[in-house]
Amino acid sequence: MAEQVDINIQKLRRYIVIGVAVLIVVVGLKKSFIILQPTERGVVFKPYSSVGLDIDNIKGEGLNLVAPWNDMIKFDVEEQQVEETMDVLSVDGLSISIDVSLRFRPLPDQIGYLYKQFRTSYISSLIRPELRSAVRQIVGQYTPEELYASKRQEIETRIEDATRIILAENNIELKALLFRSIKLPNSIKVAIEEKLAADQEAQKFDYLLIKETKEAERRRIDAEGKAAANKILSASLTDKILLEKGILATEALAKSPNAKVIVIGGGDGGLPIILGGQ
Numbered sequence: 001m002a003e004q005v006d007i008n009i010q011k012l013r014r015y016i017v018i019g020v021a022v023l024i025v026v027v028g029l030k031k032s033f034i035i036l037q038p039t040e041r042g043v044v045f046k047p048y049s050s051v052g053l054d055i056d057n058i059k060g061e062g063l064n065l066v067a068p069w070n071d072m073i074k075f076d077v078e079e080q081q082v083e084e085t086m087d088v089l090s091v092d093g094l095s096i097s098i099d100v101s102l103r104f105r106p107l108p109d110q111i112g113y114l115y116k117q118f119r120t121s122y123i124s125s126l127i128r129p130e131l132r133s134a135v136r137q138i139v140g141q142y143t144p145e146e147l148y149a150s151k152r153q154e155i156e157t158r159i160e161d162a163t164r165i166i167l168a169e170n171n172i173e174l175k176a177l178l179f180r181s182i183k184l185p186n187s188i189k190v191a192i193e194e195k196l197a198a199d200q201e202a203q204k205f206d207y208l209l210i211k212e213t214k215e216a217e218r219r220r221i222d223a224e225g226k227a228a229a230n231k232i233l234s235a236s237l238t239d240k241i242l243l244e245k246g247i248l249a250t251e252a253l254a255k256s257p258n259a260k261v262i263v264i265g266g267g268d269g270g271l272p273i274i275l276g277g278q
Helices: 002-032 108-118 122-139 144-150 152-169 186-236 239-254
Strands: 033-036 040-046 052-059 062-065 071-076 080-089 095-106 172-183 260-263 273-277
Touching (some): 033 040, 095 108, 122 152, 122 172, 144 152
Antiparallel strands (some): 033 062, 040 052, 040 071, 260 273
């Protein structure tokens, strides 16, 4: 009986050992075969080698084989967006509230370097601080009116260019930067809008004045042209030319079928007089 119990215990031990081995193999295989989605990239960390983080060997989408004792760190490389609302000071010390959106994406082939420097917290550790810094520094060089109206695009472009340089140096591609809204104190906003309306009215007046001036100049030139033409025509109409034209006109009338009375030599210069006709 004791021998039978020993045999059963030995079998149980073997089953346990086999089960543990199978479990280790299954877990190892599951950890070794890693599938990355189209918007994901992976970088391998080798804790038991001198390499450590294999920053130059980036794993792409699909099935990837990794040794079970190594770790795969996944990175999302699709385009993302951050939004910031901040209060900044203009060049004259006025507080302005600005909402800014920034679209970006990590460079897929450089995520190893990005992870080595910032791990996965690069948005809070890099992007947001650099965006805030660029906005405050550049907006602080302009007046509220320039920010609100006349130089808004210029300011956006300067902030975008400054932020793009910093992010590119840290393996992030900036896609776009946009001011969603700019909020000024109501009194300043009303004053700026009134000034803009006055400027537009002045520009409209200047346009109409220029238009009327050009039209008057056009009429003057047209009148001078007509006067010159009449002067030339008057100088060219001699008595002989007028007599010739009168003779030609008389011949044309005489040949017409309408009834008429012609008095020969009754007109100026001996031209006939046509008394009547139908």
